[in-house]
Amino acid sequence: MMKCIAVLLLCLASGAAAAAEDPASAARAASDQLEAATVQLQEAESARDRVKALTDTVQAYEAGLGAMRDGLRRVARRETQLIAQLRSREDEVADLLGILQTIETSAPPVLLLHPSGPLGSARSAMMLAEVTPGLQARVEALKRDLKEVQTLRLLQQNAAGTLHTGLAGIQQARAALSTAIADRTDLPRRFTYDPVRTSILISSIETLEGFASGLANIVEGEIAQSSADITAQRGEIALPVQGLVLRGYGAQDAAGISRPGLLIAARPRAMVASPTAATIRYRGPLLDLGNVVILEPQPDMLFVLSGLAEVFGEAGQVIPKGTPVGLMGGVTPEVGAILSLSGEGAGTDRTETLYIEVRLNDSPVDPEIWFRTDKDG
Template identity: 75%
Template sequence: MMLRAALLGLVLAGPALAQDNPATAARNASAQLEEATLQLQGAQTARDRVKALTETVRAFEAGLGAMRDGLRRAARREGELTQALKAREGEVAELLGVLQTIETSAPPVLMLHPSGPLGSARSAMILAEVTPGLNARARVLRNDLQEVQTLRLLQQNAAQTLETGLAGVQQARSDLSKAIADRTDLPRRFTHDPVRTAILISSTETLDGFASGLSEISDGEIAESNASVMSQKGSLPLPVQGVVLRRFGQADAAGVKRDGVVVAARPRALVSSPTAATIRYRGPLLDLGNVMILEPQSDTLFVLSGLSEVYGEPGQVIPAGTPIGLMGGQIPEIGAILSLSGEASGTDRSETLYIEVREGNRPVDPETWFRTKNNG
């Protein structure tokens, strides 16, 4: 029976699969979500609740992203093994037939060899040399099968982990929105005048026109600022975790070219200020939806559109990393997340953030400012 198991292992083991371990990745993701839950509990009493809740939301987003990736890799690995087994079904059946014949043969017959005793001895020596290797391959197969069982169990238990994580991040986002609304400690460069803002919006038809008239939306003078972020140019993080879909001046499906980049992000993803900046405007604008306009330094504007919710007030000076809003969309149902198998297709990044950078009221390529590689 040991020989039969060894030979069966030789047939089924096949080529080595991916070296990464999706089971470990899924467990690590689960641990991340558990840690984020603990962070959420601690954030309720934190002195700086905005900072604590921001870190908590990011921890939940990272954990949920890692869980999606781990489940995707687990499903892919299981599929590869299943496909390999199916491809070898005929070979396995033939081998089992031969083994069955050998096992039912009378012991004296097994001891005989057409070449006589010398042939029998040589066959025994060959078998003695081959058997350890066959056993090793059988162990590899056994380990792979055990891993598949582990992966299936992880996928079965993932629903509860995801449900807890999704509820946690939803609560953290809600708490963060309230904490930002209650914040009163940020300095201001100007006081926003909503009447003048409404007049400016109604009298302009383009982003160029609105940006050039931003100085008109304040109640009084706008304080001068000597802030400079030139040393960070080219290394700023994207405001949202995502991947660039369309680059500066690149035409979309309708042939329209825009003076910014489009970043694909997950639903309800947190959007943060990439650097310290003044909020020059926030709210609906033209056909751009909710817009956030940040001024990191004099004569430079970061225009972000496509947000569902926006945080903060015009005139406030915010530190780098401050939450400024959330992407729109609906969080996928747990079943949809669990079904994300195969290669990452990006279909889970259904929301888009448009980023435009203006220097001296003229658009420039945002990729001269932002680090756009490996931001997924």
């Protein structure tokens, strides 16, 4: 019997490694982020600088929803792991329960009886005294695992309500942000945009390079001089959207076509912001690139952002760092879709792509010279 107990304990111990991370805490923290963003949205309505307040709110919602997605994935993985462990240990658990029940129900004289006589009985009692705390520890570990499964399932059920509130909040924040930007009149201007000249230029060119080279021809009058210099930020500029780098400078796509820029995978409806203070040189549809925003952070340098669904601001405006310039396309997943994503690998919900090109002295350069491309987005 003692040998059986020892083998049982060894088998149970081998499958009970503690989790390195706490998925439940991560999911709760994400829920707190979304609740804080909801409060932030209410406060943004009366903020003096509504554009900045709403920008911060959208970013807070995006961070909270992203954290919730990641937290639910971890919860699902942990629950699957625990259930698999418990199922693999069903026989051992049954034996454990049987042993404990035998110990509890056996009469004291039987426990003391041993074929080897009093000495064997004493040794048996000593072994039992040593093993019993181990058995109790395994029982407690089993109870903790079962309780954790119950907690994780409850978290997933409660997540639906939190996600619904968060998704409604971010939609409201995006709409309010778009309105606030359209109503903004306090930004300085470096030039007056001429839509007729722009149409003529677009109709006469076939490439992004041709359009970028002719930007000086779409203005009415002169362009005010700028002394902006972002040289000190070289290599440290944050990407204009939260995302993952799909292809780098000069990398070929599936069709074997290479482009001199970065392709970033982003989530649907993600906000795109100016990575530095810059002048909006152009914004709108261009060729087959979709909506494009061209920013001038310093003389003779352009940041070209293409693939947006919506664009904000007006050509000629000088905007501060972090100012929203547009939104990615796609449809924000509903609550059920987000919950179903909880078991999938990271990055599966980044369905939109933003193309970033950096042009210096009218020639493309590797954006990673200037941008900090964190691979985990």
